[in-house]
Amino acid sequence: MPRTADANSALREKTRERVLQAAVRLFSRHGFDGTSVRALAQEAGIAVGQLYAHFESKEAVLVTLMQSSLGDVSRTLDDADQEPTARGFVTVMLESAVTLVDAHRDFWRLGYGLRHQPEVLARLGLSLGHLMEQTHQRLEQALRQRGVREPHTEALLLFATVDGIAQQYVQHEGNYPIAAVIRAAASRWPATPPSRKRKTGTP
Amino acid sequence: MPRTADANSALREKTRERVLQAAVRLFSRHGFDGTSVRALAQEAGIAVGQLYAHFESKEAVLVTLMQSSLGDVSRTLDDADQEPTARGFVTVMLESAVTLVDAHRDFWRLGYGLRHQPEVLARLGLSLGHLMEQTHQRLEQALRQRGVREPHTEALLLFATVDGIAQQYVQHEGNYPIAAVIRAAASRWPATPPSRKRKTGTP
Amino acid sequence: MPRTADANSALREKTRERVLQAAVRLFSRHGFDGTSVRALAQEAGIAVGQLYAHFESKEAVLVTLMQSSLGDVSRTLDDADQEPTARGFVTVMLESAVTLVDAHRDFWRLGYGLRHQPEVLARLGLSLGHLMEQTHQRLEQALRQRGVREPHTEALLLFATVDGIAQQYVQHEGNYPIAAVIRAAASRWPATPPSRKRKTGTP
Amino acid sequence: MPRTADANSALREKTRERVLQAAVRLFSRHGFDGTSVRALAQEAGIAVGQLYAHFESKEAVLVTLMQSSLGDVSRTLDDADQEPTARGFVTVMLESAVTLVDAHRDFWRLGYGLRHQPEVLARLGLSLGHLMEQTHQRLEQALRQRGVREPHTEALLLFATVDGIAQQYVQHEGNYPIAAVIRAAASRWPATPPSRKRKTGTP
DNA sequence: AATGAATGAGCTTTCATTCAT
């Protein structure tokens, strides 16, 4: 009698997960090209051939990795959207972003390494521009709703600030006074809620 | 009679320079691994063998490239140091930084791709940590001298901001309102020169 | 209670047959090396592991295939042996041969592809030379008995003719005027029965 | 100073030729798939990489091989076309064909192995059907001009005969009474030239 | 000094075969 379908399925899932985890570790440290399939299989604790039972190619491993976490970015914004003031929004957003990259340091290192290689991204079928544009628009909308002037420019600056802080944080490997930096960064934005719509402001 | 020693030397230097320029173009577009030595030689207009007369290896080309421009970063700060106010310092620094990456987009794309791969950096004998520490200290010093409170934290934030803005600028390939973003970023820092030492504030 | 031994045996035989049929189809179309064991199992409708319960290896499937049909060739001659005249013999033999390759086009394509690769045949333990020698002798005998002069040479020619016609027929995939060609080929050989033994030929 | 262009060119040509010769030997004995690139390079006495400096792929070696000798076939017919009688035509044609395959036994073994694998031929971009059709038409024309009745059918038979004899000859590796077989085969066709055109023949 | 043919290690990927279940 064959193995039960359930056992097989669990087996497959486990192996697949191990490959993805190994890939994050190695790709982020040695780069995509710097990681051989052999090394990847070894790190995952499987035979080379098995890798191809789960992924069509080495490239497919990377694509799966990237796609599976595109959602994380917008979730970061969801949290911040609860905050009524611009400063609160920025604070929570920075905290979420840092928490996110902290939880997946390797993965983000990988992403930071990839983002400036348009030809590589194209080969992988990943469109970064789209994601960035979308994120920027959500930021602009959030700032506008909280009464920030020139929300377009401010959103660009906020995006750049979050980006810069997250990268510096990842790069410092541990002793970065992140709380203080976030506080300093957020202090730039107003802590008062915008005057209510339609109501004609202070009497 | 052979060419004079001088002529030979000049010729060598020219070839070397062509290789480095070709390397920036190709490495930044296709990555280090994605660029073959053959392609590099062809782009430089020389034979493969010649490349090895000027550089020990493909890796050596990359190392030379990176090292030759570490100096650029501190020069950026030299310009800004002329400014008496924090806001002036930040403004000029951001402008210099953007001018720098704009002039060498390809090179900086390459650097941004490399900086998060510790293993690769180590193999190349490049210590990024040292450069960053040094830069941070100059920033901290500059802010302190201009009367900024918590200069350590503020320097970290400034570094992250410059970093973030420069990357976003490089990534947007052209239509980024860089002047407005710089103005917004600089507006965070005081536009007044620090009160003179020992004197307790404005009379 | 388990299945009866008989039922099991029948099942085994059926599976085995399915594998062989799948093998003919795939091997003849994509070649032996071009057919993977996975594809073979799938075409046969069984799991990969099952294939190895019936055959020792992929090669063993091929060997079984070839051996199982070496007998077909001599049966072709049996039919023709009923004919009293050389022309009748040749006609029936050609017809039988064509019927045979027509019924197993795939298989014969496979064989035609293999026969000129001595190294491969040796690895498979197939001795073609023996079969050919045997067939030639039966042809020679048949022609001699029907009064053909120089039966050795004529048998070689007949063999070559059958071989050539069968291959052209297989290769033309449908619109080959086989009846006309057979008639033309057979017309070369005498339609009269041989004069009885001991009688000294023409009076 | 670099090697002279002439020396380089000669070097290249020599290597290329060695590869082709090695390819005929190995492909014909072990088949295309049965011959590894490593084995091919070794037989040619070069490094694996060199092979790819001369041919785009292993497949390209085979294609080059096949194309370079398609002309041989029609040249065989050119010789025979000088003969005024059908028998003479057939005799010379058979002799030429045998001489041809004798001079390139390995190559023809290879071709005979390939011709029944349509998918492989298609992958190589080789159209056998076209060549066969063309050859058949030349045969039909030749027979018609020499007064043979039903030239279409007879041409098919002749083609099959030449094909069969050549293959048997190649397969027998030496002790095949080819002269006698050719004589026997040719004896089937008329030895008298056709009645002249325009002349109204028998009154 | 200059060339590019030559080398061979190492890459990604496939696949015959085994084996835990």
Add this chain to the structure above:
DNA sequence: AATGAATGAAAGCTCATTCAT
């Protein structure tokens, strides 16, 4: 008996580097 996940050797191919000229 039956399954298909797992193995790892070997395939085709690339490319940094060397070296004869």
